[in-house]
Amino acid sequence: MAAGQEQRRRRVVLFPLPFQGHVTPMLQLAALLHGRGLAVTVLHTCFNAPDPRRHPELTFVPIHETTLPDEVTSAADIVTQLLALNAACEAPFRDALASLLRRGHHQVADDDDDDVACAVVDGQCYAALRAARQLGVPALALRTDSAATFLCMLAYPRLRDAGFVPIKEERLDDLVPGLEPLRARDLIRVDGSDTAALCGYIARVADAVRGSASGVVVNTFEAIEALALAKIRGDLSRPAFAVGPLHLLSPAPAAQGLLRAPDRGCLAWLDARAPRSVLYVSLGSVARVARATFEEMAWGLAGSGAPFLWVVRPGLVAGDGEEAPPLPDGFAEATEGRGKVVAWAPQREVLAHRAVGAFWTHCGWNSTLESVGEGVPMLAQPCFADQTVNARYVTHEWGVGMEVGEEVERGRVAEAVAKLMAGEDGARMRDKARSLQIQASAATSSSMDGLVRFMLSRRNANV
Template sequence: MSAGVISHQTAPMARDDQVYDAVRRRVVLFPLPFQGHISPMLHLAELLHARGLAVTVLHTDFNAPDPARHPEFAFVPIRETLPDGAASPETDILAQLLALNGACEAPFRDALASLLLGQRPPDPDVACVVVDGQWYTALGAASGLGLPVLTLRTESAATFRSMLAFPRLRDAGYLPIKDERLDELVAELEPLRARDLIRIDGSDEDALRGFIARIADAMRVSASGVVLNTFDAIEGLELAKIQDELSCPAFAVGPLHRMCRAPAEHSLHEPDRGCLAWLDAHPPRSVLYVSLGSVASVGPGVFEEMAWGLASSGVPFLWVVRPGSVHGTEGTPRMPDGVDEEVRSRGKVVTWAPQREVLAHKAIGAFWSHCGWNSTLESICEGVPVLAQPCFADQTVNARYLTHQWGVGLELGDVIERATVAETVRMLMTRREGDRVREKARQLKLQADQCVATSLAIDNLAQYMLSI
């Protein structure tokens, strides 16, 4: 097997005699059951289907995707049984990931084996399996059935590279992270500091390192390739260094949501589309969009400081406040007393928004984000600068790249305090510093547009799937 990053600009054009055999080949996909993972997997499915591959999606009952949105795919539930509390939004995310891997290994293997046994001509045979990169048990299970299996990494190349480096970081004394080294640059991972390495506050650090080690080990032993939702223009160096560490090819196929001709919103929440009409009434680049994503949450004190900071900033805002976004609250959190009047006069609060349409709207001037990778890519592709408030896991890596590598964002800092919030919002939305990062965001958008226009990466991935 030849190794090498299959990039957008350097990939060879498929030969005319290399045609896709839609009658005989199928790809089986297994997404992790969280919105930030389901969306890129189904975008990948759309792109592969458009290139002649039949698609079967194995999925958990927990946070199951809606088959009605994709009648062209076959959807097969694995019928897992999760431990008590594993599906609760209050459960620590690391504990959830470990529980999901443990509970889904056997049902996934059984469902995949049944699929293989049930194949009868003229049904397409299975060319390969693609599992989410967090499914280390499914990776081993698919390989054990004799199938080529690839992993889809739904985080940035920089984050994945830092995961591969964890054993060396431990040996170099960066892990566990020590207070006295928090602001020290990590030599092999610049611009990351020790404080930017993957962490989940409140989780056991040994358990987190063990989880990352299982992911890396399973991929090195069982994977026939790794698929990354990123592109060379922003992460070319990171992609090259990843390939140096792997014995299988790496495919940079992003930004996946832009590669699809008409990508559907794969949302686990119902968006409030009325916010688009509200945005229509505002001047260009005047509104701050605020969303911490589909999983991240904050404490009541941080929520109150965010609310008062927005209220005193003088800037119009559209704020996504979903159920579960504040620790210890049931249902949708209420605005702190006294903030409601400001919300009515200058802001709009919704439980969920059609984010890609919001970011593409002319009224949006910036995005206050948790810096999840999907949100990061969506902001880059629309040329929207970011106000960074990472919450956990890979978000700290993305925030550092947004602010210090690409220069398209500003940091809020580790302590969320209303006066700092108001000042930073005004800086980004109305002052020269905001103009500077907005221009860099515009330039990065042009690079993303060029990537989408010239990419051959998905074609090369599909050809590779048919060859292994």
């Protein structure tokens, strides 16, 4: 049987975490796997479900999770949400995967067509990884964060023993041995979350990978994170496939993974701006900021004098529920003619636009990769979780951005924006960003080919 025929006979089951920053790369991976001849089934929650009509080449199957607890759909901190999601989805995921296995077994009795070769589960879904293992299905954990972040998670037991975790005030600026350039203050954190709950969650994620996964798939590329990838492989003694940047390699259109509808009118607005003159501002789909921080951001933008495109999405300000926060009184008048505010933007197209000169970002990994992929320098304002890790790499490892600061203050914001958009520091960062863009563009699909071969080899191997 030819290799291409063998691939067409095999099915891969994918299960994303139901948040924008996780669904998008999972569907990008799905498109790449389908393009290599694999049949792809996406198991998904009914909460934040993807739209199957946008992906006719894929099969979508809801797991019909029980009614999610309030912790998932409320403004609870992300650790509480993730723990609740794992608890709510474990049994429904197991049942849905078992149903696929039974159906595949009946269909392939004669010719072995369409059996499940492997499952790819979002790395935060430790319960689903465990369930796949229990059913005898080889499972890979997709890390939608950086290799550096995942390495940090694997190191948490050691960091706890060494006194770095919980993070102590007197050690905030200490470099973390083995995780340089990270300082203690850059380690994964969720402000307002119970420290024990965070450490317990990270331990569950790491234990699930060590105990239930055949390997990990990371949305990154060797040229930017070779050292972290090598350390992960050494720690786990199993494969770690660097298959990114997925948004550059995937044939899936940019808008197909979106859970929010973008305002495409902003592209025409950008068309009328000078090259590299506009600061694009977006803190992603999940992060929330205090009302005071939001107002300092606004007046910092006003004081910078720079043209800007600002994503002010519903739910951005803590305490406002899912309503769009009102702009400060007088802000629209102060920025008339040089600013545009939208509820959501087609980010990849915005970053690729000739008018965009820099990106004020929360440093979520998707946003970071998309900025790197377009050679756009960054103004870093990490909010929680892995964003502090990514921000440190952006500013001190790759040199393609600068920090807003621990406390967002309008004067410092205006100064930082001016430096990044028009100063010598900004010019140097732009040059480095272009170098990273070249490396990202040179990333090939060879690692993806290795991933497919590995998936197919799992057929008769031990899980």
